[in-house]
Amino acid sequence: MHRNNQNMKQGDKLLKMPGKLDRGPIEFKSRIVESEGGVMAIATREVISVPPTMSIISAIETMTEYGFRRLPITDAGTKRLRGIVTARDSIDFLGGGDHFNLVRVKHNGNLLAAINESVREIMTQQVTTIPHTASIADVTEIIVTKKIGGLPIVDEEEVLTGIVTERDVMKALATEETDIMVEEIMSTGLRVTGPETPIGTVTREMIAHGFRRLPLVMDDVLYGIVSASDIMKYLGTGEVFKRLSTGDVAEIMALPVRSLTSGELITTVPDANINDAALKMLQRKVGALPVIEDGRLIGLVTEFDLVKAFSGK
Template structure:
């Protein structure tokens, strides 16, 4: 069943969105926002006016990667603060948040959420009422939970990404943030001699800052001390994988059970692809399971 095109589908955003949303004011320090993302295990944090609770912007894990050296937001550290990381992370989060935010109304349909996720490649969409007050947030995972209710005969090998951009364990964090930002990736496989060491994610990098581990590397406070560490030091111990013959329903359920956004695809002990929540949402939405 393709829920998007089903005329009987009455699913609205309010029925699947998370209503208890953690948010922050524009005056919060960048470090405080990163701590909040880490504490709750989120990839995005809505920024709201503390009095009215109206949405003012959003900061995502990708913005943090950009800020650390991946893109234009790095100018806050490199130019304004001459490379002083400690000074830059004490700036207000308003300096790096996105102010042009795609939103949905509570009565928006599942179809409208899918349009934004698939066309704009946005993993989380704030839900606001007619006054712009934040009432919830709907994510790829929320949508995937609905879409994977029907059995799918389609397999992981049919939807996974095969041409992967991989990095080696000794690659520096500064290189990883640049690659992630340039290619708009949330994660990169870490491989050496055809052996998968793990997956470095934007969340792993956010956690490195938000848990305070970053301060173990600081002597002068320069950003180079933060970024000149091998990426292997940031890999989490848990690595969940799937195989090419798994159905997309099995892959979706595994992602939700393990609370991960992607699964490396392993065949004969070798990495042959990567399947993400986005890949699965796209596959279920297109109705490929009915082919």
């Protein structure tokens, strides 16, 4: 018990450190738009969506299986967009924010019972969308100004016709050569946490501060990086159930966050060109790169940072 308290105190301190079961139907929606705008040239048209009646666990399993950070929720009959569930919603549900009341209050902390509630209980209903006639510039403007990582594309009847993400826009814009260096656009003054910090503490920090990821630092050395998707996959792969003996969510949220990280750490350096950084992200399918100098973490560059830089916003 004393050791666990020490870990939590360490995590709280490090977070303030500045740093240099029923799956249900899955719908595959493919639609050719008669009058296309520029966005459809970079968007995903074969959109996987699920109905609001699908269970939370099945929705998270779907996202994990396909490597999604967001999943549109549509009516089974009309295919009209009703909401979206994201990796952030999943960590909110696991203990990060208001969605956790579904577990803590309604099901008295029993995760096994709560995960079979319908996904409508945790989905975001007020979704920012764009029309299929939008330009890439329109999408970029919304992503940069509203800090939204992905936008469902709908037609005049609110039927889902595609989805476009930060990664899609970054890929399109990164074809333009630039002499901008990573150090010019990276985020600094980072919040970090330690590898022994409980998962529950990390989820609360992510939701409270709007983070998608947190670097793990121990003795001034970067140990890894944990993202909202990593935590979601913990549930979606079924790994959480191997560690769950009582059904109480507190049991698994007390485990150290290091148990969620892989051994591979993909980084960049401050004098790297942002075109090279974008290419590395695309090749390795990661949303951020820790920036390392002299063996120390000095910053973080994300897909959002790159979209903003390439667009000149």
